[in-house]
Amino acid sequence: MNTIASIAASYWIITNVLVILGFSLLGWVLWSGSHHERWQRAWVRFRRDRLGIGALCVVGLYLFVGALETIQFPSKDGGSKSLLDVLLTGHIQDEKTYSAPLAKTLLNDFNPEPLKGKHLLGTDALGHDTLSQTLKACRTALIIGGLTSAIYIPVGTILGLCAGYFRRRVDDVIQFVYSTLASIPEILLLVSIMLVFDKGLIQMSVALGITSWVGLCRLIRGETLRQSERTYITAARALGQSHWQIITRHLLPNVMHLVIINFILGFSGVILAEAILSYLGVGSPVGTASWGTMIDGARAELSRDPMVWWNITAATGALFGLVLALNLLGDSLRRAFDPKRG
Amino acid sequence: MPLLEIRNLAIHFHTEGGVVEAVKGVSLSLEKGETLAIVGESGSGKSVTGLALTRLLPEPPTKYVSGEIIFDGKSVLAMKTDELRKLRGGRIAYVFQEPSTSLNPVFTIRNQIAEAIQLHRPEVKDVDAEIIKHLDLVGITNPAQRLHSYPHQLSGGMQQRVMIAMALSCRPDLLVADEPTTALDVTIQAQIMDQFRELRSKMDMAVILITHNFGIIGNFADKVAVMFRGKIVEYGTTKEILGNPQHPYTQALIQCIPRLGAKKKRLITIDHAALEAAGA
Numbered sequence: 001m002n003t004i005a006s007i008a009a010s011y012w013i014i015t016n017v018l019v020i021l022g023f024s025l026l027g028w029v030l031w032s033g034s035h036h037e038r039w040q041r042a043w044v045r046f047r048r049d050r051l052g053i054g055a056l057c058v059v060g061l062y063l064f065v066g067a068l069e070t071i072q073f074p075s076k077d078g079g080s081k082s083l084l085d086v087l088l089t090g091h092i093q094d095e096k097t098y099s100a101p102l103a104k105t106l107l108n109d110f111n112p113e114p115l116k117g118k119h120l121l122g123t124d125a126l127g128h129d130t131l132s133q134t135l136k137a138c139r140t141a142l143i144i145g146g147l148t149s150a151i152y153i154p155v156g157t158i159l160g161l162c163a164g165y166f167r168r169r170v171d172d173v174i175q176f177v178y179s180t181l182a183s184i185p186e187i188l189l190l191v192s193i194m195l196v197f198d199k200g201l202i203q204m205s206v207a208l209g210i211t212s213w214v215g216l217c218r219l220i221r222g223e224t225l226r227q228s229e230r231t232y233i234t235a236a237r238a239l240g241q242s243h244w245q246i247i248t249r250h251l252l253p254n255v256m257h258l259v260i261i262n263f264i265l266g267f268s269g270v271i272l273a274e275a276i277l278s279y280l281g282v283g284s285p286v287g288t289a290s291w292g293t294m295i296d297g298a299r300a301e302l303s304r305d306p307m308v309w310w311n312i313t314a315a316t317g318a319l320f321g322l323v324l325a326l327n328l329l330g331d332s333l334r335r336a337f338d339p340k341r342g
Numbered sequence: 343m344p345l346l347e348i349r350n351l352a353i354h355f356h357t358e359g360g361v362v363e364a365v366k367g368v369s370l371s372l373e374k375g376e377t378l379a380i381v382g383e384s385g386s387g388k389s390v391t392g393l394a395l396t397r398l399l400p401e402p403p404t405k406y407v408s409g410e411i412i413f414d415g416k417s418v419l420a421m422k423t424d425e426l427r428k429l430r431g432g433r434i435a436y437v438f439q440e441p442s443t444s445l446n447p448v449f450t451i452r453n454q455i456a457e458a459i460q461l462h463r464p465e466v467k468d469v470d471a472e473i474i475k476h477l478d479l480v481g482i483t484n485p486a487q488r489l490h491s492y493p494h495q496l497s498g499g500m501q502q503r504v505m506i507a508m509a510l511s512c513r514p515d516l517l518v519a520d521e522p523t524t525a526l527d528v529t530i531q532a533q534i535m536d537q538f539r540e541l542r543s544k545m546d547m548a549v550i551l552i553t554h555n556f557g558i559i560g561n562f563a564d565k566v567a568v569m570f571r572g573k574i575v576e577y578g579t580t581k582e583i584l585g586n587p588q589h590p591y592t593q594a595l596i597q598c599i600p601r602l603g604a605k606k607k608r609l610i611t612i613d614h615a616a617l618e619a620a621g622a
Binding site: 037038168230231232234235236237238239240241242249250253254 | 396398402426427428429430431432435436438439440443444445446447448449450457458461462490505508512
């Protein structure tokens, strides 16, 4: 018991370290990229793209909120609470049950009780403030998106490059694997993996990772086939470079724009998949704030009288904002990084 | 001992549509510092022969059916991957036909030449100075400023010069130029060929020039091998072959060269059926 308690106590330290590590990694990538001519050119082009800058700011805002929720402090009752809790709970108190946005009383026809505080977006069935739940769900979405991408992007890229470069046997095996995976309906596969693994954010990321590398792999394979026909690959071999050098130094940079756009677009796809899985009841574990769970709850809420519309609206709005921003950002990045544009 | 000796080399491609006999028993030899031109039409097996020198053809479908390639006393066909990689670029360097796709579009020319130097001459300390030296050697003006250009910012002639500089920067003993001027316009062709001539004497390296154009080899090559349908049909010094071609295919090829100031008439075409009937 003691060890479990100590693990629970140190949990907040681990998540904090992970947040710091994650942001340092992002910073390091940007810092090392800024010394690279290709990134500098891309940045010059990206800066002129107002829509792209706007999208970047929106994505940054979501990242910031997600980070606030991930940074944990030990609380008095032995558990831990996030920085976002600390910032919000001073002002927002839980009610007993539903209340409409900015209402003064609970949503209860027979015995309307006065509320303890004001709630910009109302409260849910358990009396939690909808706005703070929506903000907390950013963390879930970003963790799912980030972890899944960290699994499927390297897998899809490496397998795609190998299939396109080595061809023959290697290509046959990789194509066989992904064709088999792609022939199973994705949602069914996801649901069955989740039923085996049980609910959980990491489990969900692994399940999504297993199913989402196929598209990227196919794309990278096709582009690699095209690129390796070019003379510069023969020229690289004629210079005595090894397969590894040719793949990493010559082919990877030439398919990188596809990886970047696929990462950004895939990110929003994964967040949507999380919402779908949660809606189907096999997604986020109970007690984790997630947009999918909020939308799932709306099945019962929309049929009530008076209708409880604010939960689904807040979750859908937040989801829409992030997905739209990521799509716009992906487009702008592709434009900025495409080597064919001056 | 000759620098390069090819004995009775035969190369087949095993494709789904059957076996293609690309090279049927080619024998050649090349001394140090010598220049050989391999002339022939498309599909005659001249490029395949060039690529086979360092086993650059993909295996499979390529099969080296018979023969030997001896470079500097060692059999290339018996070499292991590591030895081949040292040979490629380090001892035998290539310049290809299409300069616009021979350079990696996402790297600056400095990056690409530096890669070649670091691979084969790791002892070079000041890589930038070495690159500038070689860019200057191939006639690129303002080489220091060109270092950070991307391939698409250079003209076709410039790109080909960069490719030549890259090939030379590894100090090869043999340079294989596979149709180096075909994609360039005529004035640039002449400049590049002049450059080759100058460099060959400066660097003391052997050159194999693969071309379909008899017009450019006249002042350039010591020896000529004429290839037709995977075989060498005529082999000798440039003077002999240009002055007194024996084989009907060689004669036809020489007649194909358009001449400035000649009386206007139709250029002859090569009649394959007639050649076949003559037993070529």
